Amino acid sequence: xxxxxxxxxxxQFESLEQQKESATLGMWLFLAQEILFFGGLFMAYLLYRxxxxxxxxxxxxxxxxxxGLINTVILIASSLTxxxxxxxxxLSRTKALVRWLVATGVLGTAFLVIKYxxxxxxxxxxxxxxxxFHFPEAAIGGRAEIFFSLYFAMTGMHALHMVVxxxxxxxxxxxxxxxxxxxxxxxxxxxxxxxxHFVDIVWIFLFPLLYLIGRHxxxxx
Amino acid sequence: MSAEAxxxxxxxxxxxxxxxxxxxxxxLDHKRIGLLYLLGVSFFFLLGGIFAMLIRLExxxxxxxxxxPDTYNRLFTMHGVMMIFFFxxxxxxGILGNFLIPIQIGAKDLAFPKLNLLSWYLFMAGGLATFGxxxxxxxxTGWTFYTPYSSTFSTTAVIPVGLGIFVNGFSxxxxxxxxxxxxxxxxxxxxxxFRLPLFVWSHYATSLIQVLGTPVLxxxxxxxxxxxxxxIGVFDPTRGGDPVLFQHLFWxxxxxxxxxxxxxxxxxxxxxxxxFSRKRIFGYHFVAFSSIAIAVLGFLVWGHHxxxxxxxxxxxxxxxxxxxxxxxxxxxxxxxxxxTLYQGAVSLHTPMLYxxxxxxxxxxxxxxxxxxxxLGFDVHVHDTYFVVAHFxxxxxxxxxxxxxxxxxxxxxxxxxxxxxxxWSRMSALLVFVGFxxxxxxQFLLGYMGMPRRYxxxxxxxxxxxxxxxxxxxxxxxxxxxxxxxxxxxxxxGAVAGRNPWGARGLEWETDSPPPTLNFDQxxxxxxxxxxxxxDAATPGMKPLSAH
Numbered sequence: 075x076x077x078x079x080x081x082x083x084x085x086q087f088e089s090l091e092q093q094k095e096s097a098t099l100g101m102w103l104f105l106a107q108e109i110l111f112f113g114g115l116f117m118a119y120l121l122y123r124x125x126x127x128x129x130x131x132x133x134x135x136x137x138x139x140x141x142g143l144i145n146t147v148i149l150i151a152s153s154l155t156x157x158x159x160x161x162x163x164x165l166s167r168t169k170a171l172v173r174w175l176v177a178t179g180v181l182g183t184a185f186l187v188i189k190y191x192x193x194x195x196x197x198x199x200x201x202x203x204x205x206x207f208h209f210p211e212a213a214i215g216g217r218a219e220i221f222f223s224l225y226f227a228m229t230g231m232h233a234l235h236m237v238v239x240x241x242x243x244x245x246x247x248x249x250x251x252x253x254x255x256x257x258x259x260x261x262x263x264x265x266x267x268x269x270x271h272f273v274d275i276v277w278i279f280l281f282p283l284l285y286l287i288g289r290h291x292x293x294x295x
Numbered sequence: 296m297s298a299e300a301x302x303x304x305x306x307x308x309x310x311x312x313x314x315x316x317x318x319x320x321x322x323l324d325h326k327r328i329g330l331l332y333l334l335g336v337s338f339f340f341l342l343g344g345i346f347a348m349l350i351r352l353e354x355x356x357x358x359x360x361x362x363x364p365d366t367y368n369r370l371f372t373m374h375g376v377m378m379i380f381f382f383x384x385x386x387x388x389g390i391l392g393n394f395l396i397p398i399q400i401g402a403k404d405l406a407f408p409k410l411n412l413l414s415w416y417l418f419m420a421g422g423l424a425t426f427g428x429x430x431x432x433x434x435x436t437g438w439t440f441y442t443p444y445s446s447t448f449s450t451t452a453v454i455p456v457g458l459g460i461f462v463n464g465f466s467x468x469x470x471x472x473x474x475x476x477x478x479x480x481x482x483x484x485x486x487x488x489f490r491l492p493l494f495v496w497s498h499y500a501t502s503l504i505q506v507l508g509t510p511v512l513x514x515x516x517x518x519x520x521x522x523x524x525x526x527i528g529v530f531d532p533t534r535g536g537d538p539v540l541f542q543h544l545f546w547x548x549x550x551x552x553x554x555x556x557x558x559x560x561x562x563x564x565x566x567x568x569x570x571f572s573r574k575r576i577f578g579y580h581f582v583a584f585s586s587i588a589i590a591v592l593g594f595l596v597w598g599h600h601x602x603x604x605x606x607x608x609x610x611x612x613x614x615x616x617x618x619x620x621x622x623x624x625x626x627x628x629x630x631x632x633x634x635t636l637y638q639g640a641v642s643l644h645t646p647m648l649y650x651x652x653x654x655x656x657x658x659x660x661x662x663x664x665x666x667x668x669x670l671g672f673d674v675h676v677h678d679t680y681f682v683v684a685h686f687x688x689x690x691x692x693x694x695x696x697x698x699x700x701x702x703x704x705x706x707x708x709x710x711x712x713x714x715x716x717x718w719s720r721m722s723a724l725l726v727f728v729g730f731x732x733x734x735x736x737q738f739l740l741g742y743m744g745m746p747r748r749y750x751x752x753x754x755x756x757x758x759x760x761x762x763x764x765x766x767x768x769x770x771x772x773x774x775x776x777x778x779x780x781x782x783x784x785x786x787x788g789a790v791a792g793r794n795p796w797g798a799r800g801l802e803w804e805t806d807s808p809p810p811t812l813n814f815d816q817x818x819x820x821x822x823x824x825x826x827x828x829x830d831a832a833t834p835g836m837k838p839l840s841a842h
Contacts, residue, residue, distance in 0.1 A: 084408075095480050096407075103472045104472060106507065107472070110507055125535075129535070203526070203527045204527075226527070
């Protein structure tokens with residue numbers, strides 16, 4: 075061990091570059107795994123939407139499109155702040171890094187708070203699947219239940235990923251404030267950024283599938 | 296560092312570098328984690344084996360006289376769950392893959408050692424949760440968890456076992472991810488893709504399935520648990536759901552999962568055939584890519600489990616044809632192994648006995664798989680013992696033969712000691728004979744129409760069932776014998792030395808047991824794998840029968 079060993083270099087790697095490439099590849103593989111994980115839900119959505127498009131359109135109609143839209147904007151903004159955080163880390167700007175990470179965290183939390191109010195409204199309107207489920211339109215009735223099952227399963231699984239993301243963000247904030255990340259070493263920030271963008275992209279698919287498709291057709295009939 | 300000053304009297308290896316329970320439970324060394332897997336996997340194998348023996352004892356007589364039908368349902372379910380999720384899937388990658396992949400590619404460790412340790416803890420947590428569910432009442436859905444029985448009607452521990460398998464799934468995903476990154480990024484200088492041992496290629500293919508297939512099972516189990524706990528209706532026809540969707544999602548993972556079990560075994564067999572034929576594997580590139588082909592095709596055949604589940608005849612025909620395609624890369628392997636044997640300097644040491652056994656049994660298992668992939672024939676023998684015999688030929692005849700062969704081959708590397716050649720040959724013989732005696736009669740029973748998963752049967756089938764139970768007893772003996780001589784070898788076995796088999800590969804160029812960082816000097820590779828033809832470099836085979 076005659077060569078200098080940077081503090082951030084784990085023992086199994088030969089160089090920081092190798093370590094970075096490994097971490098990035100690992101994160102991409104993890105995201106590939108995530109796509110398949112959500113894929114099961116999207117499969118169920120496709121099947122049941124194809125079977126009963128009317129019930130799905132009616133279900134869409136009951137979702138709060140304003141809150142959904144606000145949340146979409148919030149998440150896209152959080153992707154921007156996250157990208158700026160990674161950029162700051164690459165330039166060794168510790169203060170900016172911390173600032174953008176905090177901004178990302180605030181936006182992520184705002185998303186979850188709005189989601190909470192959306193869920194509670196569904197609860198009050200008896201739109202949570204189960205014995206208490208009651209759909210306002212008699213013509214659709216219980217057929218809409220499966221839409222709301224998928225709505226809660228898909229957005230719930232997405233929200234869970236947001237919670238995990240916020241946890242990871244808090245965990246990265248401490249070393250970020252201590253100035254551990256710099257141009258030479260910032261894998262964790264970059265990998266976390268990949269994760270955060272991925273969770274955003276899932277929402278970019280969820281929003282049209284759940285909130286938008288078919289809702290105006292339903293209103294017209 | 297200067298050599299004279301730092302070399303102590305006994306050179307430390309990965310086993311002696313550190314001491315105490317904590318040094319094991321918090322280890323980041325891939326070799327120690329491999330041994331931790333050996334511990335866990337052996338425990339779950341024992342549990343699964345006990346359930347198997349109880350099943351065979353019940354089937355000794357035609358009347359259902361030993362256990363109640365309810366209990367019998369729990370027995371075959373827990374046998375399947377334990378064996379598949381906690382033995383067959385993790386065994387070879389967890390133990391041998393963990394131990395060998397970094398060494399074979401000339402790395403110090405896997406890319407993510409902490410993740411590797413986490414994988415083991417997830418595996419143990421999942422396994423122990425499942426074990427806990429057994430103690431508190433078991434599970435009776437079959438290992439396949441078919442809805443709506445599992446979601447609505449079963450009164451047993453669906454949720455705990457489902458969550459146990461969910462957690463264990465992430466162990467597999469993270470292990471696969473770790474292997475893939477390691478193989479991509481951690482190879483020693485000169486270790487190009489086509490210089491990799493085929494063991495590594497096959498594990499790469501396995502990892503691909505684990506990373507891309509397992510999450511689908513994970514989300515399916517989540518939906519099952521939600522269905523059962525909150526009745527969300529996704530699999531419930533009375534609420535607009537479809538139970539057959541469960542079967543599609545389940546088999547999208549669980550059919551590729553059989554390749555998660557067999558590919559690592561094929562990984563081992565390639566190494567054994569080359570080492571004990573003293574030849575480079577015939578058609579190296581074909582064997583390497585056949586692993587990838589099996590992994591890819593494996594994702595396209597799940598529908599052959601649904602020939603009688605309301606799938607259209609057209610879809611069934613397509614899945615039937617796709618299923619037969621898998622036979623091509625499988626046959627490529629078998630033919631290439633056979634050609635490797637041809638005119639090789641074949642020696643019949645214990646690992647080679649297992650390898651040859653594997654080829655025979657896998658051929659029977661694989662070819663009956665083509666029968667079952669044939670739409671018309673499958674409808675005839677669906678849910679009979681023919682299916683049971685087929686997948687045991689692949690899983691036990693395939694995976695366990697490879698697992699035991701690999702364990703015998705690398706035991707000297709792992710522990711530094713040799714076991715008894717005589718007794719190990721005996722155990723290989725017992726396993727082979729016992730296995731065939733157990734499962735060949737089941738082909739006949741299945742063809743005559745004996746359905747699986749019943750605790751009683753008509754009297755005319757008793758002779759074949761008695762043979763099967765007798766075979767299971769012989770098989771059990773064959774599995775217990777290695778436990779005895781492996782433990783014996785730790786204290787009394789001859790010291791193995793670096794390369795007791797005269798085999799090729801980086802793992803044989805380091806000490807037995809290897810040092811913590813695997814090599815004293817970072818290896819540089821300048822030759823192909825299996826370079827047995829370079830005579831000058833081939834060490835002679837030691838006579839091992841003397842032990």
